[in-house]
Amino acid sequence: MTTTAVSSRFFPEVDTSVLLRFLGESPQHPEFAAWLDAHGIETRPHLAEQDPSFAEDGDLAYENARASEIDEVERHSVCLIYEGSDNFERLFERAPATGAFVLKQVAFYAPGVQGYRGYAGQLPRGLRFDLTRPQVQERLGMPTASRVIHGLAADLYLDAHWAINVSYLDGGQVGIVHVRPLHRFDRRMLGLAASDVDADAVDLQQLISLLGVSTYDETLEGLLEPLGWQSADFDMADCDEVPNLIPRHGIALYYRNAAEYPQLQKREFIRDGSVFAGFRVNRRGDMLSDGYEGRLPFDIQFHDTPEQVIARVGRAADAQVVDLDTAALKWKLPGCILHVMYSLIDWQVYRVTCFAPFLEDELFARRY
Structure with a gap:
């Protein structure tokens, strides 16, 4: 996991709708790369072979490469979560034109989470960090699933475009909002795609x-x-x-x-x-x-x-x-x-x- 640190230089606040447009895009895409640079986000995911430690310690290089796929951006209180392009295509059935990685998911943090000041932009689907779980359910309806993930109560919402996980802090209010596109299994769950059985697969x-x-x-x-x-x-x-x-x-x-x-x-x-x-x-x-x-x-x-x-x-x-x-x-x-x-x-x-x-x-x- 990498962390993009805060500097004294001014960078614009994140526009949520613009950021979510880059889901499914490579950070090497010119428009996305320019957006990352403009917001002071310098870290990019990399392969093990591109890690400085690769020649001397392949295992460490692999660990560093895996960690680079999760970029905690302290400046904006967001987390950018990437996926290798090949595996992204397996799940989402599409791949970017360029680049070894794809932005798969974005997480928005409430004030105090990770010690950050809190995401300042508008959250998707009209969510706010001051909402409680009943208030979220009143806005979004009953969730697809309610469970505990990494120690936090969380609700999953699926619609025709997004999978949204809302996690709640101990005080009962929204703490983290994860957003990603629907993958093939989400669409099957929602009845938007059929499940084809490979008749040639081993019995x-x-x-x-x-x-x-x-x-x-x-x-x-x-x-x-x-x-x-x-x-x-x-x-x-x-x-x-x-x-x-x-x-x-x-x-x-x-x-x-x-x-x-x-x-x-x-x-x-x-x-x-x-x-x-x-x-x-x-x-x-x-x-x-x-x-x-x-x-x-x-x-x-x-x-x-x-x-x-x-x-x-x-x-x-x-x-x-x-x-x-x-x-x-x-x-x-x-x-x-x-x-x-x-x-x-x-x-x-x-x-x-x-x-x-x-x-x-x-x-x-x-x-x-």
């Missing part, structure tokens, strides 16, 4: 039926081979999560050593004794993936809310985990353990994982 029901078989089971290998998977390429006895299929197919594979699980002791597993223990599918844009676009278990959709997921499964989850900006639901089901991770920010499903039943003790003892 997850078949994968579920193979949980617990040998890594080298012919049916399993045959099912995964069209994706470019070859177990012979890896030391499977030393594998846990295999991420190689994530970028193109949105699939991660899980393997375990059968000898470590008492439930499997009476069975024989060839070669190194490894066993197929599970798989995860990511939605498009998650983990920089093109995403899995086949049919999910229980006909779960990646734009589903957690309430909709529960309704599709048909009963409450056996366990729930809530973190700062994500949460997960877990079910013990015949044939598999179902794990659905969703975003508290988007209030939509990000990942669906199916594990073999022999991992039950391990999975329900962990917080993830």
